[in-house]
Amino acid sequence: MPASPKDPLSEDFGTLAEVVAHRARTAPDKTAVVLGEQRLDYRNLCDLMDRAASTLQTSGVQPGQTVAICAAASLEYVAAFLGALRAGAVVAPLSPSSTGESLAGMLADCDAKVLFLDAATAIAMGRTAQALTPTRVSLDGSAAGLAFMDWIAAPGATPQDVRPAPGDAFNIIYSSGTTGTPKGIVQPQELRWAQLKSRFYSGDAVTLISTPLYSNTTLVSLLPTLANGGTAVLMPRFDAEQVLKLSETHRVTHAMLVPVQYRRLMQRPDFGGYDLSSYVMKFSTSAPFAEALKAEVLMRWPGGLIEFYGMTEGGGSCGLVAHEHPDKLHTVGRPLPGHDIRLIDEDLKQVPQGEIGEVVGRSGAMMVGYHNQPGKTSEAEWWSPEGLRFIRTGDVGVFDADGFLTLMDRKKDMIISGGFNIYPSDLETEISQHPEVLESAVVGVASDRWGETPVAFVALKPDATVTAEELKAWTNAKLGKTQRLADLILLNGLPRSHIGKVLKRELRDDYGGPREQAGDTGPGDLGQSSKG
Structure with a gap:
């Protein structure tokens, strides 16, 4: 890659590979990545990047084709990720905790030409998923595939330069769906470039x-x-x-x-x-x-x-500079510079200032779409009266007079009980005021009488003594009549995704209805319940 006379980040557009190469020329001995006792400086990181890119290119991987990575964190992981980008490939980082069936679905969806993996991933994949990848490279030197250090080209290898366009795909991030094959979110080069700066x-x-x-x-x-x-x-x-x-x-x-x-x-x-x-x-x-x-x-x-x-899909994002606005900690901040955030109603019309609506946003950082799913892509878009494309978040919120956004809930999590809208976050806020509560999640469950009714799942602090029935009564005494909990379940902890999101669907699906006696775990072994 030819020498760059100035920092590539000063340009309107460039690539991550160009920037890393620039760092290797200007600060070769600077430590880039550390893991335990292992270290890579920028000189060696760039060398590994180029060697991996050279092998990808000579093995027939074309610009725009996909290279998948599914492994635990390692220095080799970072080098492989950068090498794929250097070769002009699209990177699909996959979760090692996925089931073999889910991995097979993602690999088939992105049509990965090469899979970087480790021993644990190879076991999780099973034969079905492994059959979908013609070339497997082991990042940990295990028998999961060709050893990374043996597979890459010799030191000093120089791959062919590839210059993607701003709208070309950078990576495919798969959503953390709990059923079926997750949606592949295609993020363009320009989205990542904006983040790099x-x-x-x-x-x-x-x-x-x-x-x-x-x-x-x-x-x-x-x-x-x-x-x-x-x-x-x-x-x-x-x-x-x-x-x-x-x-x-x-x-x-x-x-x-x-x-x-x-x-x-x-x-x-x-x-x-x-x-x-x-x-x-x-x-x-x-x-x-x-x-x-x-x-x-x-x-x-x-x-x-x-x-x-914000969302992995991009669109509009907000930022709360908490140390500058300690009086706005209940919000997620204001729209970032260059980000247009609006709220829309059920009829897809923009709502006036101070009214609640679904959050939609646009900026220079927006997904291309969901890979191979044009219908899902269309569902995620909202077009303004001016003809501008926005991404729908599915979140419900409201702007205050200072332009700070307060989130109410996910639109799909809002509970409609007896014709009244109930926002789970309002109930969770009240529950959290109890001194023995660690965390809580409220979901709507089916009700013959009300259509839906709220149920709370609560994890208590160590040494707490409050019972589910006592906590339910304490909470309902603080709530409006239409908000009151039908049931409250005590858990050891709330189920979460790999990035800490509470899996409310899992709670809702496992819920078996109010039990008649506290301590009866019932379906899903959820724990202590109050009486319904």
Whole structure:
């Protein structure tokens, strides 16, 4: 790749591979990626990227074709991801926790020409999924495929330059659906380029990566760190104690954590014993971030805190600069610069200021569409009266007089009981006020009398003594008549996705109705219930 006279990030458009190559020329000895005792500087990261790209090209992978990665975090994972991009391929990072059937569906959908994997993934895949990938490369040197270091070209290999257009696909991120094959969200080069130019990262950034590498939540933090010449500290899996130790050891400056991770960190009695003074900025996204938890993080953890609200599909995003607006912690902030956020009603008409509606947004960062699913793509779009394309979020919210967005709930999670709209988040907020409650989730279940009725699932703090019936009565005394809970279930913990979202569908599907006696676990072994 020819030398670049200036930082490629100063250009209107470029590629991640160009930027990494530039970092290798200007700061070759700078550490790029760390995992445990392993380190890669930019010189060696760029070399591995080029060697992987060369082999992909000589093996027949064409620009625009897909290369899949399904493995735990590793230095080789990062090099393979960059190598695929350098070769002009589209990257499809897949979840190693997926079932063999789900992996087979995703591999078939994206028509992957090469699969990078590890031993654990090979076991999970089974023969059906393995048969869908003609070339498998093992990132951990196991018998899952050709060993990565044997497969890549010799040191110094130079792949052919590939210059994608802004609208060409960068990656395919598969949604975390619980049934069937997840939807493949095709993100274009221009979407990622906008993220790489993030003003929050610099060459001095040391970013802790505690979420899985296949997650969009991770990529919006990892990729800008590398593009700006910083250092990414990888974690093979989240562990609250290790987050604190790594933060202190590596003098971490940035971290993208999901709300449940912040909660687990704040709960540690030894949290205050670690030196976290190096932190410049902390981020959060992907799941609702409780107002009280934001306040606690601001009070106890040095550095700023920014919550991002948006979708993997792109569209419009909001940002709450929490340390600058401590009076707005109940919101997800204002639309980011260049992002147009509007609210629409059931008739797809824009609602006036101060009224509740579904959130739709547009910006320079929007998905191309759902891979091979034009119908689903069309359903996700809203066209404004001016003919502009927006992405529908399915979230319900309202703007306040200062332009800050407060989210009510997912549109599909809103409960309609006896003709009244009930927002689960309102009920969850009330439940959370009880001193013995750790977290809660409210879902609507079928009711012969009301159509739907709210049921709460609650995890208590350690040593709590309140019963399900007592907590239900306490909560209902604080709620309006139309909001009252039909049942309340005590659980050890709420089921969550890999990025911390509560799986409300799983709670709803497992619910078997009010049990007659507390302690009867009933269908799904959900735990203690109040009487219906």
